[in-house]
Amino acid sequence: MKGMSGQALKGHLDLLLLSLVDDEPRHGYAIIESLRERSDGVFDLPEGTIYPALHRLEQAGFLSSRWSDIAARRRRVYRITASGRRELEHGRADWSRFAQAVQAVIA
Amino acid sequence: VTVDEYIRALRRDLPRGRHARRVLVEVEDYLRDASLADGEEAAVERFGSPSEVAAAFAPTFGASATRASVACVLVAVALAFATFPLLESVLPPAPWPSGPPDYLHWKQQSVLGLFLAGTLLALAGGAALLFRRLRAARVLTSAAAVALTAMLVLDVVLSYQWHREVPGAPGPIAIALYGSAIAALVLAALGHAAHAASLSTTRKPI
Numbered sequence: 331m332k333g334m335s336g337q338a339l340k341g342h343l344d345l346l347l348l349s350l351v352d353d354e355p356r357h358g359y360a361i362i363e364s365l366r367e368r369s370d371g372v373f374d375l376p377e378g379t380i381y382p383a384l385h386r387l388e389q390a391g392f393l394s395s396r397w398s399d400i401a402a403r404r405r406r407v408y409r410i411t412a413s414g415r416r417e418l419e420h421g422r423a424d425w426s427r428f429a430q431a432v433q434a435v436i437a
Numbered sequence: 438v439t440v441d442e443y444i445r446a447l448r449r450d451l452p453r454g455r456h457a458r459r460v461l462v463e464v465e466d467y468l469r470d471a472s473l474a475d476g477e478e479a480a481v482e483r484f485g486s487p488s489e490v491a492a493a494f495a496p497t498f499g500a501s502a503t504r505a506s507v508a509c510v511l512v513a514v515a516l517a518f519a520t521f522p523l524l525e526s527v528l529p530p531a532p533w534p535s536g537p538p539d540y541l542h543w544k545q546q547s548v549l550g551l552f553l554a555g556t557l558l559a560l561a562g563g564a565a566l567l568f569r570r571l572r573a574a575r576v577l578t579s580a581a582a583v584a585l586t587a588m589l590v591l592d593v594v595l596s597y598q599w600h601r602e603v604p605g606a607p608g609p610i611a612i613a614l615y616g617s618a619i620a621a622l623v624l625a626a627l628g629h630a631a632h633a634a635s636l637s638t639t640r641k642p643i
Contacts, residue, residue, distance in 0.1 A: 358463055362467070376483065381460070381494070382496075386497055389500045404462075
């Protein structure tokens with residue numbers, strides 16, 4: 331399937347990132363790989379847009395991060411906060427309503 | 438373009454400081470990992486140009502600059518509080534039985550009022566930062582810095598006139614020197630706030 335542009339993902343990237351980090355704490359490379367794998371390559375963003383989004387979510391208090399040694403490399407690992415989990419639940423509910431509404435219209 | 442060349446180019450496009458160093462380490466980590474999987478050139482190409490990536494990071498640097506602005510103004514207030522008793526201790530007793538003449542009295546009250554306003558605004562700016570209201574934090578901190586600047590200017594004028602009325606009182610030069618550290622912090626706070634505002638109005642990331 332053809333990859334979606336960054337514009338098409340506008341407004342949904344935060345939800346996707348929070349959801350990926352909610353499963354388990356991850357570093358940036360693992361987050362980008364998971365995004366690509368889980369979307370079967372559909373979400374093919376310029377990877378340089380992911381890190382600013384992670385930093386923005388951290389500054390908003392939805393993620394926290396710390397340096398960890400993984401496979402003999404020092405990496406910044408992101409984990410979701412309680413506030414991030416609440417934001418994720420709101421985002422999931424909003425998305426579900428939106429998707430149902432779109433489906434009802436285009437079906 | 439190699440990873441090293443990319444990182445050098447990105448370093449040129451980012452503001453200086455601790456936040457930039459963290460960004461560079463994370464990006465380099467990612468590119469090294471991605472290079473192992475797809476080759477250096479492909480990894481760098483997919484990441485986006487250094488200028489685009491720096492523009493996407495700009496709002497996050499705005500938050501760092503806002504924190505620096507709030508910190509500067511809070512330290513300025515703390516310094517003023519800490520040094521005020523010192524200043525009071527070197528003032529000779531006032532010669533007026535019922536308070537200073539009007540032209541000094543209103544300036545004295547205004548200095549105290551501006552100091553109080555600056556302190557409250559600085560604390561409100563700190564609270565806004567705690568609640569992640571960055572724009573409010575910048576506005577409150579800038580207002581605090583303006584109030585403290587006005588206080589310092591008025592204090593220098595007051596000290597000049599006070600010195601003429603009360604021999605032995607610290608003169609305007611002494612007060613200007615005393616206030617120079619506070620003034621430097623206040624100016625730094627304004628500079629950081631302006632920098633934060635300029636970064637926050639640049640293109641936002643997806």
